[in-house]
Amino acid sequence: MGVSWIGVVGGAGVLALLFAFVATGKINAFKVENDRINELSGIIQKGAMAFLYREYKALVPFVLLVAALLAFKINVPNAVCFVSGALCSALTGYVGMRVATKSNGKTAYGASQGMNSALRIAFTGGSVMGMTVVGVGILGIVGMYVLYGDANVIASFGFGASSIALFARVGGGIYTKAADVGADLVGKVEAGIPEDDPRNPAVIADNVGDNVGDIAGMGADLFESYVNSIIAAMAVGALLFGVAGVAYPLFLAAIGIVASILGTFFVRVKEGGDPQFALRMGLISTGLFMILGAFFVTRWIFDDLTLFWAVVGGVASGVIIGYITEIYTSSSYGSVKEIANASNTGAATNILAGIGVGMKSTGWPVLFICAATLVGVHFGGLYGIACAAVGMLAITGMALSVDAYGPIADNAGGIAEMSGLPHEVRNITDKLDAVGNTTAAIGKGLAIGSAALTALALFVAYAQAVKLDTIDLKDPKVMVGLFIGGLLPFLFSALSIQAVGRAAQKMIDEVRRQFREIPGIMEGTGKPEYERCVDISTAAALREMVIPGLMAVVVPVVVGLILGAEALGGLLGGSIVTGVMMAIFMANAGGAWDNAKKYIEEGHHGGKGTPAHAAAVVGDTVGDPFKDTAGPSLNILIKLMSVVALVLAPLFS
């Protein structure tokens, strides 16, 4: 293989960005002729971009400090890669958020012309995010590889991406849930006004939060997953197969981009058709194209198909875990109904039922992660695990398009409500939103499954880098490392849940104050002070993201320096195990509570306004920080710690 292969892979990245560019043009070309929508859309965009700007500004000292330490303690190329990774992550967040906040209002306006038009805009908006993430990701990695030609150096690119992602997820998660809980508990429950009512002082913060958390946070999250899975495979592959081992994951990623672009053409809904079917067709066709392409690439590079099966194992496990997630969190199945039923006997039994479902739901996903691991090992040794993760994540372009579509549809609903569009419009956006929730389950499954496999691959790369023959559990230091690693996801979750709780309490007090003090607010004659609520969320997010974020970077370094490289290996193992469990538990418990509430709101067990509904609202509120703050952050945490260990390996060996 000549150098030309780099051109091919880079070309796929350019293709992805071109696609995103064209899609952005389509969205810009769609004009909204409704001043109220444009105004609201502008307010939300301004709030979201202001937060992003302040967040990035707050992270500059952190990035510079780490870069300086890397330059000083490791070398300059690592520092350059780290800064590039951080910048690329910030760039994808910026682009995705800009387009998404533009698409919200247009989707709302499109919904007044019919389901089809709304679906196209929302999905196109999501696909800009999806394609930007994979395009920037692959071009960044290829660029760094051309510069330095060493996978272990490029690990710092992943380190940069992970750091930004963790802060973005935690900060965004705190922002959105503080606003959400505040808006719901005071506005909906106490004042009795509907969701997204413009009289609610926290309504803008709530809608900004959806973008900050679900778009920017999720984008940074998947960018990080994507590049780290590729980097881990490159690092492991370089030692085993030389350049071929480095090129293979990049080619898989390139195929994934082409497959995703092809897949977008299958997202079509006829007038009166089912949007869920359209999105699912997009995902399934992408998966099939991916597998087909992987077949040919594997045969071309290795003249042998064994590794192909590792990739197939990864793709299949990812999809299966997604469907399992749906079974535990969709109201079409037993678990959510059980929670709804337990709401009849009050909030306590609702909470216990949800916790039970969440804990139980860890079973099958973990077994399929184990299966993907064993299949990967069987067909490709440790490299097989890494390739399985790349296989899962190569279709990120499509998976993220579908994922990001959800919050756009959700926001469109909010704008429709606030700008007083007719009821039918809200019905359409609600339907699109509901579909987004279901398909998002598959995205969550991919995220968790790939996080586990990527973390394992990074763990293997770390062990190679520090040249450890064994990481022996019988060594008490390894066991102590395992305990400390296992502890971190608990502390991390505690910190982020408590942060949401504190911020939400402030928000509740502020919203109560405005309802009390602003004359005419309930009659619509007094204007709520939206900015104050935005400020509370912003300040809380920026303040509270610091400690959990730093913990993830500092603790592995301290353990590595004091207890040694083996203990650090134990720490990574422990953090992966409890991190994956807690991530699945919290994501699924939160999703199930949410849908149990919706199920009751559809009229079951007496519907809205009954004690059962009140109990279900408690469950939903508890689930909010579970599924949107702590849970998804854990996926990043375990990879960030592994990549920190990998990058800093020279310090410990």
Place this chain on the structure above:
Amino acid sequence: MGVSWIGVVGGAGVLALLFAFVATGKINAFKVENDRINELSGIIQKGAMAFLYREYKALVPFVLLVAALLAFKINVPNAVCFVSGALCSALTGYVGMRVATKSNGKTAYGASQGMNSALRIAFTGGSVMGMTVVGVGILGIVGMYVLYGDANVIASFGFGASSIALFARVGGGIYTKAADVGADLVGKVEAGIPEDDPRNPAVIADNVGDNVGDIAGMGADLFESYVNSIIAAMAVGALLFGVAGVAYPLFLAAIGIVASILGTFFVRVKEGGDPQFALRMGLISTGLFMILGAFFVTRWIFDDLTLFWAVVGGVASGVIIGYITEIYTSSSYGSVKEIANASNTGAATNILAGIGVGMKSTGWPVLFICAATLVGVHFGGLYGIACAAVGMLAITGMALSVDAYGPIADNAGGIAEMSGLPHEVRNITDKLDAVGNTTAAIGKGLAIGSAALTALALFVAYAQAVKLDTIDLKDPKVMVGLFIGGLLPFLFSALSIQAVGRAAQKMIDEVRRQFREIPGIMEGTGKPEYERCVDISTAAALREMVIPGLMAVVVPVVVGLILGAEALGGLLGGSIVTGVMMAIFMANAGGAWDNAKKYIEEGHHGGKGTPAHAAAVVGDTVGDPFKDTAGPSLNILIKLMSVVALVLAPLFS
């Protein structure tokens, strides 16, 4: 050292039983001249003994089946040890329960004569349990050692004890919490009648449950901890130091018995004195006697003091973890106040605050477990870890006396209420009960800390027994084992929480039915059908304990047979890590919620009847199965799986 040392150790066991015998005599000698108390006490005793009988009967087939498999697959001595361990555990449960249910009514009657008299009876009742556990434990181990002289065979004694303990903890936990939740939610919240009101149909089941869960369950739990810590140290020590390594932990246990007996003389309260001070003096003096004795025994056996420091590290960590537990769960400190404060904004924020506190509370205890491990290793290698665990648990005689005292005082309060004793009597029992809660925190700390260290020691013994050079985390099979092991505490908790939820819902329905259908029940003219509620709890406990109990025995065997001895090692490591985290999280969250409710009931945030109080009741109810069913069962689970692996090592190597 000649054979005579066995006589000395056995003598300490006999001494413990003699003490228990004399204490029982004292309790029998105290006559209650109140027919209503005697009647109620009789009903509770009958219910409790009936449950115990049915539980043991249900376990006979399991014990026989495992014994047959052991005899067939390993050898007959292992089968004999297993059955003996199971019988000894059942015996301690029986004795403890008999005496405790006798002491309840006498404590209530004693309280009408004054605080001092009530404290003496309750503590004497608890000490029968404590001394029986250590006496039977040490005599059982010594007996098996005399018979077979091989620590690895005696591991089956621990296996028997652990099996019974797991079923007793899970079954007892389900029994008591189903009854408790049912009695509280319908009786207190819906019907508005006080705690322990005889008009509540679930009141007898609730009081029986306290004995079944907190006395029999806890007794079996600590019996299992006690014997397994000793057995693990014997198994590790035999390889390193021969007979001296076997004798040392037994001598530590013997010293612990003497220290506990001496300690009981310090539990004295002057008229008008502070019972908390009395109990704490008992514990502290026992700890000091223990350390003093360990000093001389270590010097005598090894002519060297290094191992002494490992023991001191164990005792100190146990006590420190106990105090940390108190900080997170007592209303004198910030965490509980934070939860109480969060109750002002409703049940959801109360739940989030409690979960945050519980997760955060894992930090320091785990670090002190790590510290005890590292200190143990530093001074005594792997044997040091085992000796640290024995050090922590040697004072079980006193720790359990103090622990078992709590539920006796609690039950005495119930009997006082039901038999219409004057208000002052209830005040005294409430005060005794509150003291019990505080001192019990130290007991819980010891239980969790020792469980972690004992499981580690058993893990080491297992690795020795299957002759593994390393258990390498880089081996993907070990990592898969780690994942499966990490999964089990989540599944186990889910099963037991869901079981409580289901049983509680049945109980709620039944209590509601009785209030509806029995004429005059609220006026006190109609008699509630207590037996139906007892039946619901009994049936649920027996049915629901089966699957979690079997899972703990079957999964390690399956993983060992299919994936091999290394993967089983990984499984044990994973289960210990997540098991310890979850045990601390659930125990402390539950304790903190409970005390936050009590704190509000004392008048803070508006006191009883306010929305804040209602929110705190939700938290308390969620915490019930956390702290009394799932949490403590996990301590047993991790040791049971380790001891299963150790006993069945010949199958996997």
